[in-house]
Amino acid sequence: MTQTTTSPPKASDDGEASKRRGWGWLLLVPGMLWLAIFFLFPTVQLFFTSLYDPSGSYEQGYALTWHVANYVDAIKDTWNLFGRSFMYAGISTFVCLLLGYPLAYAIAFKAGRWKNVMLVLVIAPFFTSFLLRTLSWRAILADQGPVTSFLQTIAILPDDGRLLATPVAVIAGLIYNFLPFMTLPLYASLDKVDYRLIEAAGDLYSSPFTGFRKVTFPLSLPGVVSGTLLTFIPACGDYINAELLGTPKQYMVGNRIQAAFLTEHNYPLAASLSIILMLIVVLMVIVYVRKSGTEKLV
């Protein structure tokens, strides 16, 4: 949007907020306690673990030696995994948005009395386990499977081409698994868009497409932001899809962390990888929310 003449709106001055003091903050207590015990404490623990001396072991215990070199080692080995993680997550988030937006739009505006049925269908995959569903994708994408054969028949894939064990399979799995996380927030914010505003845009000389661009889409931006975050963040740390649908060549950071933790029992490495991943994601999210927040968000 290119409005040049206007400055951002002045926040309405309210002295109200400062006057309102009551017991409302008590409502925060249960949630805060929960977060302190189950989020803050483990995170601090993780931070310390990342600085243990790597020469220790699970059996003999670790010494906290503020071994910052753990981070250097972690990055040195795995920077390409980070790159791949963010690329896969980015691509799947983008495709999820392309698939999820029309779906959410249709449910919000066109589904009529089928609305609830369609919403249930969107979350239906959650009724079975994430692991099982991803496993069944192995069958779907298998070399002799229906999708591969079909793509070979119509010559999109060469005859010896495969889907399973390729980046395509991993990204497709990510898209499939995270599509509901994109669709639901998009639906929630599209459903709130007042249809009369779209009519008003039409009344003011907007073709349906311009009306969408100038009114519907900007009003659905909160959904776009939360949908992309809910997709991108977990996708960055995912390892199931790469594990089940890919090969080590498609492994993401999550796979490395999982291996370090569960197979190698190299806790300092696993912890420093986790912290790095967390910091990068938080940084990206802050930049993203800032950018969308100042320019476009209502």
Added chain:
Amino acid sequence: MAQSTDESSSPGSGQDLRLESVSKKFGDFVAVDNLTLTVPQGSFFALLGPSGCGKTTTLRIVAGLEDPTLGRVYIGEDEITSLRPYKRPVNTVFQSYALFPHLTIFENVCFGLRRKGVKDYKDKTREMLDLVQLEPYATRKPAQLSGGQQQRVALARALINEPGVLLLDEPLGALDLKLRRQMQIELKRIQTEIDVTFVHVTHDQEEAMTMADTIAVMNHGVIEQMGAPSELYENPTTTFVANFLGQSNLIVVDVVDSSGQTVVLDCHGQKVGVDAARSHTAEGKGWLGVRPEKIFASAQGTVEHDDANLLTGGVVSDVSFVGVSTQYLVALPWGQEVMVFEQNTGHRASFKNGDAVDLAWSRQHAFLLDAGQDAHAGVVSGDDE
């Protein structure tokens, strides 16, 4: 009962808005029933009717937001019946305002101009904001304005496009009484200034009468009567119009002779008359209508009979003093109570409960309606709606 138009308006200059036999059905429900009307270019036209009578649906058909089931819509010589909304030279002030919440007031107002690719939209927008006195609020969002200010933004956003026809759907409905009166004057002033055709929908008869050149009274999807406010008030043709615009006393009468200039009536044994031009039934029973402020009450036996109609034998049954006037209920010998409003000129002490009075009114001030209609159609309870 839809009327043809030539009686209320000269078939006017180039850009009249015309609806020809327009109907709209939702399933089996007929929201607009065979509507035909012409709104002359530059006029202030009010579509008046109770809630649910099809006013909004009619506007939406003109705006192109609803397709008529039958009929055609024209502006001037151009048929616009199936033209998409964004291609019509018509703008709407929506009942809910429908301001874009994510845009500033300035961006809201210039929205239409920018879509049309007008180059100097900034200057025009500033001018328009000036006209509706909202310049200082240009950078605010709609949610930061009061109801009256939002209403003016909605008006500015539509007007700035210089539409051939401006549709206003109960634009003042959400405002309190004082602000509404103020905005009525304001709207009327703007309309006169810019000479755009206004089609103003309202359920407030007072609003319609103060603002409009022509009023169409709508009921159950049908136009009951159309004409200048004074014409509708003085000479209603249906009980609905008689009751919906102001208040009317409707007294059952028998038509004795309808051949002359004055139609002779028998009202429970007393002879009264009504002008032939205001008589809308020729024989049998009828409703004789008289407005409360047209009736003159006097102590029994003190008034000459000459030209006026006179009903004798009334008894005052209720007196309420409302400052500028006193409102009486007078029970007639056959039990019916009629309303009589009397200005408080101070010339005479007011009547008390139980006083015997005669009621008189001039023959030109009554009207005669077909008795087949419900005497209570269109009676408005309360001040609003």
